[in-house]
Amino acid sequence: MENFSEWFHDILENAEIIDSRYPIKGMSVWLPYGFQIRKATLKIFRDLLDREHDEVLYPLLIPEEELAKEGIHVKGFEDEVYWVTHGGQKELNEKLAIRPTSETAMYPMFSLWVRSHIDLPIKQYQVVNTFRYETKHTRPLIRVREITTFAEAHTVHSSSAEAAKQVETGIELYKEFFDELGIAYLISKRPVWDKFPGAEYTMAFDTIMPDGKTLQIATVHNLGQTFAKTFEITFENKEANHEYAYQTCYGISDRAIAAAIATHGDEKGLQLPPELSPKQxxxxxxxxxxxxxxxxxxxxxxxxxxxxxxxxxxxxxxxxxxxxxxxxxxxxxxxxxxxxxxxxxxxxxxxxxxxxxxxxxxxxxxxxxxxxxxxxLVEVEENLKSTAWAKQEEKIVTLDTLENASGIVDEGKVIKFYWCGDEECGRAIEEEADLDILGINEENIETDKLCPHCGKPAKHLALIAKTY
Amino acid sequence: MENFSEWFHDILENAEIIDSRYPIKGMSVWLPYGFQIRKATLKIFRDLLDREHDEVLYPLLIPEEELAKEGIHVKGFEDEVYWVTHGGQKELNEKLAIRPTSETAMYPMFSLWVRSHIDLPIKQYQVVNTFRYETKHTRPLIRVREITTFAEAHTVHSSSAEAAKQVETGIELYKEFFDELGIAYLISKRPVWDKFPGAEYTMAFDTIMPDGKTLQIATVHNLGQTFAKTFEITFENKEANHEYAYQTCYGISDRAIAAAIATHGDEKGLQLPPELSPKQxxxxxxxxxxxxxxxxxxxxxxxxxxxxxxxxxxxxxxxxxxxxxxxxxxxxxxxxxxxxxxxxxxxxxxxxxxxxxxxxxxxxxxxxxxxxxxxxLVEVEENLKSTAWAKQEEKIVTLDTLENASGIVDEGKVIKFYWCGDEECGRAIEEEADLDILGINEENIETDKLCPHCGKPAKHLALIAKTY
Missing domain, CATH: 3.40.50.800 (Anticodon-binding domain)
Incomplete structure (x- = not known):
């Protein structure tokens, strides 16, 4: 497709997925046909998560006091939070945030529930709407002000190792999920300056859209003890000592559906993997x-x-x-x-x-x-999936230099390069190329290569791209 | 149970249905076990609605301008609406209401979609959270500020007769729904002063709680052309004339689950009909x-x-x-x-x-x-249902006088009486007895009875009770 952006806009309307004429920018209506696709997507998702998580539901609104508790976290969201200030004609005593994500809604409750190591692990998820006051150009399903389908899992553990292992489990779950949707993905460890506010590290899934820009479609965060310390989530361990709990969280959104549409669609219109299609x-x-x-x-x-x-x-x-x-x-x-x-x-x-x-x-x-x-139907599913992976393969180039990075990316490519991993160097690369480092795709590799920017020995294979 | 209120509070906690310690009054967390009951309830609901409705999803937020369009409607909700006034640090150009119900979110879209009689009928529903800034004492699942499970259907028709028929269909659907939940109910036409703001008339389902107070568990509204006129929903009829459309809406909420818990529970705890029970x-x-x-x-x-x-x-x-x-x-x-x-x-x-x-x-x-x-399991289901209906039967008394109405209601009864149907008389009855007329249970009956209040010939069998 020549102009992906236009194609995507038209397909949502013509295939009756979303109506974006709702009178608030960045908020749209799921039409019956689109809703069925969303429902099928969520069925796949829930079947996977239900294996080892409990589905729950927390309130939409978060008291300002709770949201403000974790400083780094709130800083990451302060420009994006919608605030409720009035109930009826009265001003509220305390402002209420519409959840941009639910850490600060959930973790005060975890603090009530967790007493001993036998209360752990907790593995919960919920599928809810979340809100971001986006100031950038919005686009249905991709950059929106109401994320109608925010599927977020939150876990609590009694050891750091167990939390790290849960991050791996989260990644495996999402692999299975995107495999079922036939979506190709790149997994990377986000650079420190791009991790989730409050996380120790963030693992992310990106998919390459038809125009070559990457779209973040899932993240998995190791939260360490940061939030546990803020929200006083402590437990008595087997040695009868009190310890802060270890946490992870991971989520996907409407973007999974956007990615499925973008991956498989063609000039004739939508193309749905059999599991996603309302009718097969x-x-x-x-x-x-x-x-x-x-x-x-x-x-x-x-x-x-x-x-x-x-x-x-x-x-x-x-x-x-x-x-x-x-x-x-x-x-x-x-x-x-x-x-x-x-x-x-x-x-x-x-x-x-x-x-x-x-x-x-x-x-x-x-x-x-x-x-x-x-x-x-099985053949179609496999064909869609292998086509998606083949297309992704074609779009990735491994380079020793970033000299013409921007030009190559403009041709629809994502670049793999050998990187030292230093923050300062990484930020400079991003600025010079006007691109984003997605993150480290292969960590601590053995290589003789040098970092193309600073010339120091490279440690990782990293990804750089233009992002949505 | 001696003290229903206390029993209900305890059961939600002990059976791990809801945690109401969330730091905002009137908003609670669905715990894993409760969530499974909610999920089973919604499955029953969706299976019924999907027969002839399309499931959809509209945004949570409604521009002030849209909410304000329908004067009678907004008047009914103005003291209860939560307002979003800020995005990030900035004040929004226009205040956004968090939906108290979705007429004003949906109907501007209907106005875009409906052109001709061939676009009709539209029959949609969505299951969403809605918000009411309750100033009364809140109680989980019964009187809350976040209604987490608001299942609302909205229909558009090309004739008044078809809309009236849809009201009957809505009632039949809800009968089936509550029958599957084993909940006994009373159906009545709400008095004019208690109908949905903007509706021509409102049919309602109430169930009698163990303490004798009635709980409204469903409503079905004939909206006539009121909203169609406000939101310019017009269509070209078969005679090529432009006409305002005819609408209905009907909904249930978390209260259906509250009613199931209250109906079947006993001193040992919760008792779930097999279809609702996470495990059977x-x-x-x-x-x-x-x-x-x-x-x-x-x-x-x-x-x-x-x-x-x-x-x-x-x-x-x-x-x-x-x-x-x-x-x-x-x-x-x-x-x-x-x-x-x-x-x-x-x-x-x-x-x-x-x-x-x-x-x-x-x-x-x-x-x-x-x-x-x-x-x-079939026997249990039938037994729970017939027990519920038998209990309801015992609690209804038909009286010729309302002299001691309040005392009789205090003994846990709901009173049926012959009523003239006049608004003035009805309001006086409510005030004198300090009770609520639920509505007309049997309309336009042939009777020699006189209205116990005004002495005029009675026209209807009405219900009066203490309500939640």
Missing amino acids: ITIIPIIFKDGGEEVMAKCLEIKKSLEAKGIRVQMDTRDIRPGKKFFDWELKGTPLRFELGPRDLNNNVAILGRRDSGEKIETSLDENIAEKVSDL | ITIIPIIFKDGGEEVMAKCLEIKKSLEAKGIRVQMDTRDIRPGKKFFDWELKGTPLRFELGPRDLNNNVAILGRRDSGEKIETSLDENIAEKVSDL
Whole structure:
């Protein structure tokens, strides 16, 4: 696609995902079709998280006093927090923040609950809306003022090692999640100046958008004892000593859906991996003057057999040309299409159409169609995923110099380079290239390379890009 | 229960449903166990609504200008709205209301979408949090400042008759919903002075709480063309004339869960209808020194067979006395218990315990346990429901006079009386008795009775009670 930004704007509208004409900038309405995609995404997410986390729900509003407790944290958010100051006609005694994230809503409660090491670990998550008063240009699902889908996990542990291990678990969970969405990603340890406010370190997932800019789609933070000290989360350890707890948190957002749309979409419109697609196959009976009843009867029979196999099917019986139906469902990204007309029926065949490859597969009606569709859905899923990874591969270049970094990035690339890892050097690189260091992709590698900026021995393979 | 208020407060804490120690009055945390009950409730709700509504999601914040558009509506909420006035350190150009309900968030969008009668009907719903700056005494799930579970449906129609019919559909949906929750209810048409601000009329569901006070648990509003006129929702009808659309809206809240807890709970704790209960049966292996392995093996086998039948099972293998386990799961309201000890195993029997009746049923292990459990769950569900309705029946008295209304209501009753239906008379009745007229339970009946207050011929059977 030539102009991704325009394409993305149009697809949200044309495929009826989001309506961004809501009368507040940066806040949009999830339309029925978009909502179904969101629901399917969250189902995948919850199935993964439920394995070892408890889902919970905390209030939206946070007293100013709690938000202000953790200085570094509040500093990171102070320009972005929406404040509630009035209830009815009255001014409130204390301002209330609309959560920009929920550490300061949750951790005062953790402090009430945690007494002993037997109360640990705590592993909770919630799926909520959060708010950021964005001053930059907003874009639905990508940079918004109401993040409608903020899925945040928070854990509490009795040792530093266990917290570090939980960070790994968080990363593994998100890998599985994005794999199911067929989204390619780059994992890196964010530079210290770009970590989550209050975290010891931040691991992040970025995906490369069609225009070459990277989009942060998930983060996993090791919070160490910073918040535990601020919110007095202490426990009696096995030796009967009181100790501050160790914490992690990790989250994804609407951007996961934006990334799925951007990754798989094409000139024809949306393209959805079978797990995300509200319907996985559209049955289109091709009906002329004669033979309509038999075609319909056969289509209904096929529909039933597909549903019996757990496949989400729809039948498009609108009184419009088949071509228009093909167009509509290609635009909406349904992975498969099943076409049957009277002549096909006479010949005992039907056509299965793939949205991904455009392939039209003639299929005997004597075959087990449900099984064939089921197999095709797996193929489509794998194809979308491997295409995404192949595209990512093409966009990454490993360079020994950052001399023309900006120009190369402008061609849609993300650069890997050998880096010393020093903060001062890193900030200088970013400024000179007018790019962002995503972070360290491979830490403490053995190399003879030198840092292209400061000339000191390189320690890491780092990523630099233009970011959303 | 002697003191319902205290019982309700304790059960939320002891059964780990809600933690109300959150540092803002009237806002609470859903704990893992409570969240599962909420999730099960919403599943029932969504399965019903999805039959003919699209789920969607609108922003939380509403510009002051939109909220203010519909005068009657805003008047009804002006003392209760939370206002956002600042983004970061800056004062916003326009104040933003946190939705108290979503008419004014949704209807400007409807106005963009509706052009012709072929765009109608629209039937949407969303499950969101809404906010009311309550000045009265708050109580978790019942009177709160953050309604965490506000499930609101909004519909748009091309005729008044269709909107009126949709009101009936809404009522039928909610009947099914509360029937599945085993909650008894009274349906009435709210008096004009108590209808939804902006509605033509309001139908409401109330349930009688254990203390005899009624709790409004659902409302269905016919909005007529009021909002359509305010928000310019017009369509071209079949005769090519432009007409204002006809609307309805209807909603339920956290109170549905409060009602389920209050209806079925008893001195032992929570009691959950099988569909609401996170787990439907607890397997408790009774293990002494010997024979533990065989007992465990058999319990695991039973667990698998129950799961295969789609029953939600848990096994309690904690190293504590069985008595404590019985106590815990009775408190948490799991409908059934399965106990098996070494001696039972030798005798080829096990005990199935019912939470509702306290019955202990000896069961041969040769029986099809899964089928038996499945049948018992149906019995429990029916028993809880019929008990709820029987209790409600006992609490309703039909009276010819309202002379001692207040005293009778104080004994835990709800009064049915023959009423003329006049607003002035109704308001006087409420004031004199210090009670609320819930509304008209049976409209335009044929009766020789006279209104007990004004002496005019009665037209309706109305309900009067003390309300939450």
